[in-house]
Amino acid sequence: MQRLAHLWNRLDYSCGMLRLVPLLALVCVTTSIQAQTELRIANLGEPASLDPHYVSGVWENRIIGDLFLGLTTEGPDGKPVAGAAEEWAVSDDGTVYTFLIRDHVWSDGTPVTAGDFEYAFRRILRPETAAEYASLLYPIKNAEALNTGQMTDMDQLGVKALDDRTLVITLEASTPYFLAQLTHYTAFPVPRHRVEQYGNDWTKPANIASNGAYVLDEWLPSTHTVLLKNPKFYAADTVAIDRVVFYPGEDRAAVQKRFRAGEIDIAMDFASDQIEWLRKNLPEQTRIAPYLGVYYYPVNTAKPPFDDVRVRQALSMAINREALTDKVLKTGEVPAYSLVPPGTNNYGEPAYVGWMGVPYEARLAQARSLLAEAGFGPDNPLEFTLSYNTSENHKRIAIAVASMWKQLGARVELFNTEVKVHYDKLKQGDFDVARAGWIADYNDPQNFLYLLQSSSGPLNYGRYANPEYDALMEQASATTDLTKRAGLMAQAESLAMRDQPVIPIYYYVSKNLVSNAVQGWQDTINDIHRSRYLSLK
Numbered sequence: 001m002q003r004l005a006h007l008w009n010r011l012d013y014s015c016g017m018l019r020l021v022p023l024l025a026l027v028c029v030t031t032s033i034q035a036q037t038e039l040r041i042a043n044l045g046e047p048a049s050l051d052p053h054y055v056s057g058v059w060e061n062r063i064i065g066d067l068f069l070g071l072t073t074e075g076p077d078g079k080p081v082a083g084a085a086e087e088w089a090v091s092d093d094g095t096v097y098t099f100l101i102r103d104h105v106w107s108d109g110t111p112v113t114a115g116d117f118e119y120a121f122r123r124i125l126r127p128e129t130a131a132e133y134a135s136l137l138y139p140i141k142n143a144e145a146l147n148t149g150q151m152t153d154m155d156q157l158g159v160k161a162l163d164d165r166t167l168v169i170t171l172e173a174s175t176p177y178f179l180a181q182l183t184h185y186t187a188f189p190v191p192r193h194r195v196e197q198y199g200n201d202w203t204k205p206a207n208i209a210s211n212g213a214y215v216l217d218e219w220l221p222s223t224h225t226v227l228l229k230n231p232k233f234y235a236a237d238t239v240a241i242d243r244v245v246f247y248p249g250e251d252r253a254a255v256q257k258r259f260r261a262g263e264i265d266i267a268m269d270f271a272s273d274q275i276e277w278l279r280k281n282l283p284e285q286t287r288i289a290p291y292l293g294v295y296y297y298p299v300n301t302a303k304p305p306f307d308d309v310r311v312r313q314a315l316s317m318a319i320n321r322e323a324l325t326d327k328v329l330k331t332g333e334v335p336a337y338s339l340v341p342p343g344t345n346n347y348g349e350p351a352y353v354g355w356m357g358v359p360y361e362a363r364l365a366q367a368r369s370l371l372a373e374a375g376f377g378p379d380n381p382l383e384f385t386l387s388y389n390t391s392e393n394h395k396r397i398a399i400a401v402a403s404m405w406k407q408l409g410a411r412v413e414l415f416n417t418e419v420k421v422h423y424d425k426l427k428q429g430d431f432d433v434a435r436a437g438w439i440a441d442y443n444d445p446q447n448f449l450y451l452l453q454s455s456s457g458p459l460n461y462g463r464y465a466n467p468e469y470d471a472l473m474e475q476a477s478a479t480t481d482l483t484k485r486a487g488l489m490a491q492a493e494s495l496a497m498r499d500q501p502v503i504p505i506y507y508y509v510s511k512n513l514v515s516n517a518v519q520g521w522q523d524t525i526n527d528i529h530r531s532r533y534l535s536l537k
Helices: 002-017 022-034 058-067 114-125 143-147 192-203 252-260 272-281 309-317 321-329 360-373 392-406 419-428 446-452 454-459 467-477 482-499
Strands: 038-042 072-074 080-082 085-090 096-101 159-163 166-170 214-220 224-229 243-247 266-268 286-298 383-389 411-417 436-439 502-514
Touching (some): 058 243, 080 085, 114 143, 114 159, 114 192, 252 272, 272 286, 272 392, 309 360, 309 482, 309 502, 383 392, 383 419, 411 419, 436 502, 446 467, 446 482, 467 482
Parallel strands (some): 038 243, 038 266, 383 411
Antiparallel strands (some): 085 096, 096 166, 159 166, 214 224, 224 243, 286 436, 286 502
């Protein structure tokens, strides 16, 4: 690249001297284009925002994680490494973290300070911000009390900037996953000077300032989001790609055609019904790997008849998960009978549903009996809507599951919307049964189980409210012994698998199409691949 840029500069000078030579002018234009490396990503979702405090999707994380840098960040292998903090110290009891902010600047040249982090943590936790993901930060001292309005003095938050480069974060209790949690966008800094100057418009391309490897150049909703290499990034000399374009299209078949035509370099996900063709024709570019996440159906427990546990249990029992993974998907997904995937750190074996080993026909018979006890039968069939967001895979699964529920006499209407609308409805509780997926923000069972706590607000899509569950999770959060902590969370998961406010369907694998031209790609358990680590041949 340096050699190309040097050649470009020489040719550009030649153009200035020989403007009347059309051929040389053409060479100059062509060379300047070649000197700019562009990575094109099919992101499969339109971002709701580029403000780290107002997003919740993996498709948004891909963009925002290129723009901003947290105290820690993901390395090429997806594991936590130093980010905006170059080093830190932890107290003996594991509750006080002291970070040294590295000497770096926002993309407008303004220094990044510990005060920017303090400001950002306070902003996301203010009740008036209404950040739906704020509960992720509740391990921080007084964060929950301040976010829920039980306390009002933000000076009591356990985040303090001692000076421009020293940030101290105090936790309620020792939290084994805290450094990994800080890689998440809820812990990203925001440029206070820009937020206060422009208000909600601070994320517009003309107003935004970022501290990550890229800056925002253009965002055309439903078209693309364009990022440019940030020349002021502290490690800009290690960033090989100059321009990153994210396309939001959710049509996997259309994306695959564009990938095959060379118009896309990376497709995040593909239609499972294409797996045999892909393995035969694009084996090196078809990337399937273990992925720490669960595909599930939340059930609206606040809405009759789904407030009846027998109805929820019957619906879960009637799903033949093995048929879905083996015959519908066929890409290595594993049938799920728990909310927490096996192999999650700090846990052990998940708490599976009690009927996990029961043969499918016997489960169907039991499910019919449960529905009959709940008052549903041939004269009063269970009728409801199953909602899912646009995707060939989601549609195929929904059709198959609706057919399985038909064996119970249920009448199911399928309802499809694009991803942004779909998740808005889930957060508002505007659904009967719906498709959802959860990918771990950090490798710990708490990141799955907290979804069912009453305090998790809109992320608890089905509005599950079980005081015993909440108490176990609160007790676990205050327990420093990892074995005892795991036992408490397993008790909580056991309650949830009995009550079935969510119906686990399968544990994810990541499915990506990656061009052979892309260098530096590593399959990771969290499927995070920051553009700063990639290059193009």
